[in-house]
Amino acid sequence: MDYQLTEEQQMLVDMVRRFVRTEICPLEDNLDPDAGEIAPEDSERLKEMTRKMGLYGLGIPPEFGGPDVDVTTQTLLSFEMAQHRAGLYNPCYNVFGGAGLAQLYEATDMQKEKYLFPVLRGEKTSFFGLTEPSGGSDPGRAIQTRGVQDGDDWILNGAKIFISGADHADFGILFARTSEDKTRNGVTCFLVDTDMPGFHVRRVVHTLRSTKYATEIQIENLRVPKENILGELNKGFAIANDRLSRYRIPYAAGCIGVAMKAQEMAIDYVKIRETFGGLLASRQAIQWMIVDNEMDIRTSRHVCLEAAGRADRGDDFRTEAAMAKLLGSEAGGRVVDRVMQIHGGYGMTKDLPLERWYREMRIRRIGEGPSEVQRLVMARNLIGGSFH
């Protein structure tokens, strides 16, 4: 398999790398080290730039107005977009647009008008409401939020936790159990407006990260018209699975991008930092850390691009995406940890982005399915069937 970049890919990678280094990083020099947003005027200015670059709406299919960029190239660009302080959870502060998990391409025309198109235009934001206090690793069985039909409406009751962006969202993609079936076959996906009576964001769930913090939601007798069912009744879990599988590739790419940047910092630093009369670069202990970093980065990057390539060819990429997510998140954690070690005391400070990446990278081994679930997904695909 040849991962030599095409001329066009190299040009796009160089353009995005330059954009991150000349437009994003200087803004961060004046922000709090944990900041999650840039000033609205900077955001608008940079969005105008990404439109001119032809890259606004990356990830949105061309038929919906996005740029015609394949998954492999998107992945290469995701490596670059993550290479700044807030890059793991807010790559380039979202100035490249995109729909995130709200890619409602199977929506009805009415749903597209009301929800999808405003998201694509950047006018509305959404949340993805899957995980519940009863558990997130096996959501198909853990979902206890209930939907009961009442005439032409559905009445929803329940709770969701670790939901990013629900406090800012205009609507959400919310999963509820709508039959007596206790498995994933009894789950339906609803589009819910956050200004409807019965929708409550009860609290911020403070975690290791400040950016795009999680929230806890309570749903009390939330009345949703049946027109707001996304897809088919009792077949909502397939929608969740599809989103999560697709999202694993950019999720892994973010981790790998941060690892690449951390490695660059380490290599720069060991060439100037002296101890006991010699550069750190001359110490074998340090050299091995740099080499271990590179092996972590290259193996995870290779698998991530393999998953992207399979997605581009229309092949089943679930195993590769799960592998990329597992490898990327775990490799990213190891790399950042080693780079902090190389930087010594400064590596622990908020003067450098490393401590933020360290905290946020730890979440990546849990978020969007922990490493153990990724192994389970791979085992299921490799051995076949649902055996647990």
Next chain:
Amino acid sequence: MSIRLEKPFQALTSENLVPIQGQLGVYQLADANGDIFYIGYAGGRSLFGLHGELTREMEEQGDGTQFRCEVNQQYISRYEELLMLHKHDFGNLPERVLSEYPYKIGVLSPGN
């Protein structure tokens, strides 16, 4: 656990700032009646953390100003939570916060 800052206010004086150290965290300022007129945080760029920020506030504010604070490593998400709570409880953000905070504020309905 309450998500609101419920410690009693103290007068914003140099004596009361002695035990406040250079940690990261959030704070609220209130007038003599206890009406909150500012919510802020001591972040990664604050010199001397909460102590530094509150000392600066003491020098800028008039007599009768009160404060309360909370040491918190997750000062950004806690700060935003306090803003949302204030908006929920009082209908809007304090004027000075409005002039400093250019972002869309989230909606929280925490119950009582």
